[in-house]
Amino acid sequence: MAAIIVKHLSKEFKIQERLPGLKGCIQGLVNRKYITKTAVDDISFEIDKGEIVGYIGPNGAGKSTTIKMLSGILVPSKGVIKVNGIIPHKNRIENTKKIGVVFGQRTQLWWDIPIIESYQLMKHMYKIPNNQYEENINFFSNILGLGDFFKVPVRQLSLGQRMRADLCAALLHNPDILYLDEPTIGLDVVVKDNIRKFIKEINLIKKTTIILTTHDMADIEKLCSRVMVIDRGKLMYDGNLQILKNRYGTIESISAVVLSPNVDINKLYLPGVIEVKYNNQSINIKYDKTTLDSVEIIKKLMDNGKIKDLVIEGVEIDEVIRAMYKEQSTHKEVKLGV
Numbered sequence: 001m002a003a004i005i006v007k008h009l010s011k012e013f014k015i016q017e018r019l020p021g022l023k024g025c026i027q028g029l030v031n032r033k034y035i036t037k038t039a040v041d042d043i044s045f046e047i048d049k050g051e052i053v054g055y056i057g058p059n060g061a062g063k064s065t066t067i068k069m070l071s072g073i074l075v076p077s078k079g080v081i082k083v084n085g086i087i088p089h090k091n092r093i094e095n096t097k098k099i100g101v102v103f104g105q106r107t108q109l110w111w112d113i114p115i116i117e118s119y120q121l122m123k124h125m126y127k128i129p130n131n132q133y134e135e136n137i138n139f140f141s142n143i144l145g146l147g148d149f150f151k152v153p154v155r156q157l158s159l160g161q162r163m164r165a166d167l168c169a170a171l172l173h174n175p176d177i178l179y180l181d182e183p184t185i186g187l188d189v190v191v192k193d194n195i196r197k198f199i200k201e202i203n204l205i206k207k208t209t210i211i212l213t214t215h216d217m218a219d220i221e222k223l224c225s226r227v228m229v230i231d232r233g234k235l236m237y238d239g240n241l242q243i244l245k246n247r248y249g250t251i252e253s254i255s256a257v258v259l260s261p262n263v264d265i266n267k268l269y270l271p272g273v274i275e276v277k278y279n280n281q282s283i284n285i286k287y288d289k290t291t292l293d294s295v296e297i298i299k300k301l302m303d304n305g306k307i308k309d310l311v312i313e314g315v316e317i318d319e320v321i322r323a324m325y326k327e328q329s330t331h332k333e334v335k336l337g338v
């Protein structure tokens with residue numbers, strides 16, 4: 001059953017055109033000119049109850065604007081949205097009771113008060129029954145490890161602690177749907193991993209439908225089998241992640257720290273190598289995995305001297321999107337199947 005239905009959704013922003021300099025500033029005051037920016041351009045999709053969907057795309061693609069329309073913060077310019085049968089911007093209060101939202105760049109907690117007091121305020125706002133509140137506080141506190149900083153105000157928390165506190169806040173009222181906008185931004189690898197495990201667990205235990213926007217491909221790989229790719233407001237792809245990567249994700253990279261003082265980077269340009277960056281003792285080699293095996297590159301690196309550290313980085317989403325965009329210059333959705 002579809003939890004979210006989106007049909008021909010668009011969002012346009014009217015932006016005042018600002019000309020440079022003092023003259024432009026005065027002209028702007030007297031004679032205002034506006035341009036229209038289409039942030040989301042005629043997109044349609046359905047998401048079933050209990051699905052986790054990755055919503056990805058480059059900066060400014062329209063991801064946050066879509067999430068804001070789904071959560072009722074923004075009013076669509078065109079099209080239809082139904083979330084659990086509700087039109088979000090027309091029934092904001094009813095919609096809010098059924099959704100949880102986490103914006104990685106912002107907190108929804110009160111800055112100056114201990115987080116437990118923010119939760120108590122939320123309990124009151126969402127009219128959460130005592131037993132549900134106690135049960136959820138214990139449950140989330142255990143898996144997110146919140147106990148140590150329950151009494152600390154948000155402004156004193158680290159980014160990772162704040163993110164865990166925000167996730168708990170978004171889920172206290174048992175929402176059916178969770179929108180996560182960059183939930184792992186700026187976090188270290190250990191905290192990222194814990195947050196991903198938590199998201200997976202919530203989806204499994206509570207059957208929460210989740211839309212996740214991120215620039216971190218590892219978030220997507222660990223959590224989502226379905227991805228939607230948006231670029232310049234258009235939905236470019238809606239389907240299985242593996243199919244997308246098999247088709248477009250041929251560029252990988254190797255990062256190494258070498259102990260030799262001078263490396264001749266020309267020797268690393270094997271057929272299939274796209275780019276070599278060398279700075280101090282760090283080397284990054286981008287290559288096409290369909291024409292060159294990582295083993296060949298590692299052998300060549302070892303010819304140059306001792307390797308202190310080496311990481312093979314998988315397909316980068318930006319590369320996938322770039323490759324996809326190159327092929328689909330006509331802006332049509334790629335149909336590779338879900």
Ligand SMILES: Nc1ncnc2c1ncn2[C@@H]1O[C@H](COP(=O)(O)OP(=O)(O)OP(=O)(O)O)[C@@H](O)[C@H]1O
Nearest residue numbers: 013015037039057058059060061062063064065066
């Ligand atoms: N309130 C606004 N007024 C005018 N333009 C806006 C507004 N909000 C977003 N935009 C524009 O709409 C486009 C889409 O922005 P959006 O924030 O949805 O992108 P995004 O995919 O979330 O990007 P990022 O990954 O950088 O967060 C951008 O060009 C942005 O400048």
